[in-house]
Amino acid sequence: MLASVRGPALAVVTLPLSILLFTLSLVAIVLLPVGIGVVALPPVQHALRRYANQRRRLVRAWGGLEVPEPYRPWPRRLSGGVVGQVERCVLLLKDPATWRDIAWLPVDMTAGFVTAFLPPLLPLNHQLTKRMLEPTREMLLARRVEQLYETRHDAVDSSAAELRRIERDLHDGAQARLVAMGMSLGAIEALVERDPARAKEMIAQARENSAEALTELRDLVRGIHPPVLAERGLPDALRALALRMPAPVEADIELPGRFEEPVETAVYFAVSELLTNAAKHSGASRVWLDVLYARSAPGGPAIRVTVTDDGKGGASLDGGSGLHGVRRRLAQFDGVLALSSPAGGPTMITLEVPADPLDDAGTAG
Incomplete structure (x- = not known):
């Protein structure tokens, strides 16, 4: 019953949008040689990406299918004015995901429109959208190479x-x-x-x-390299770190043993930065530190750290913040950092660093 309502509604709403965005994309591309397309293409493609991302969310919500974004990340800095507009246009034209989005539009306005009106075929429309909007193997490989290049720098x-x-x-x-x-x-x-x-x-x-x-x-x-980390391992080093903080830190640390030294060092200094930020900037009266070994993490076994405080919130991952620096350093180990810090608090920061404990021979298992 729900599918019989969703499908026609989706078809009615998306058909004019797909036609409009496809037409504007073609016009912008045709006008590139005369310069007008350089100005028109970036806003049209940004609108198309928002539209495609909305469809990815619908496919996940209605069809239970994950459709990751395939777009290449933007450089950290782009020039302003005309130069910046040309840079954006060139980056969009070089991104294979731009052309896949454009190719998806005529498919969506034809096959997608028809299947949306037939409830039994709606899952086929979801599968089609997933296939055309998800990153290809080549795109994933190219993104990984770019990520490695970035983290190396x-x-x-x-x-x-x-x-x-x-x-x-x-x-x-x-x-x-x-x-x-x-x-x-x-x-x-x-x-x-x-x-x-x-x-x-x-x-x-x-x-x-x-x-x-x-x-x-x-x-x-x-x-x-803190001596306590080299001599007693990451759990004791983190407990000692927690004891030195001016705000009370309740530490719950469960790790199976030693890890490779660079990983332990990266986690130690990341936790040190997070606890210091909580003590200095959040106004927290209490901080909670939870560290565990997540064997079934999405990206594989990893050390997972969660730092929570009852402070004022409002923390940010902007380029000038200490948290942004922590995230960049963790990226060198394929680590990730997530932040939840609404105004008024509380603040919760979670980081994961892929890692395997060392065996008795000192090698990662």
């Missing part, structure tokens, strides 16, 4: 930034203290015969400087 940028941080910390901290110690020792050598009392004072000061330099070096090493 992110990894290089992160490594360069980390090296600059280490160099700056060494230059401004331990190195400066060691230079001062060297100068002090030279002065002590000159004073030891004629002013022993002053020489003793300077020796004591040099001893304090050496202790401070050693502390700074230890802190620097801890920032690269």
Whole structure:
């Protein structure tokens, strides 16, 4: 009964839209050589993508079929004005999904229109839509290559930034203290015969400087790879991290053992960033940290972390936020980050990093 209502309604609504978008797409493409199409094509194709995405959602809701978006991601930055318009047009024309959307429209306005009016054939319309609007194997492979290219650049940028941080910390901290110690020792050598009392004072000061330099070096090493993480593993390292937070953190951590060192390090510093953000910016009175090993995660076995706080909410994944940086670093390990933070709270951040526990031989299982 429901299908007999849905089908005709879908046909009546979508037929004029499909005809309109198909006509506008053809006109924009034809007018590309004279420049008008460069201006017209991007808004027409954006409207077509919204229309196609709505049909993907309907296929999922009515037919129970998942139809992933096939579109290539937009670059992080696009130029403005005429240059930006040309860039958008070129990117759309190079994306195979653009042409698949256009090819789908005449099929939808013919075969799709007919099957929508016949309830027994409506599932066939869903299958047809799925086949034409889902990404092909070649498109998925191309997207994966682009993702790997992007994450490789992110990894290089992160490594360069980390090296600059280490160099700056060494230059401004331990190195400066060691230079001062060297100068002090030279002065002590000159004073030891004629002013022993002053020489003793300077020796004591040099001893304090050496202790401070050693502390700074230890802190620097801890920032690269925390000793507790290397010695006791990720669960104990995360519990120790939770204890150091100014806001109370209730930690529930269940992991089967050790994981590869880069994965443990990535998860540790991601959790550190999330807990620090919750303590500094959310105004939370309590934070909950849940860490488990999800064997049946959609992308395969993974470490799943959820950080929840009772703060004011309103967190964002915008380009300038710390969460955006966490997501970029996790992407180097095929990790993902999801955020729910309505105004007024609470905030819930979930991340997953694909991982397998190490066996007794130290290899991933």
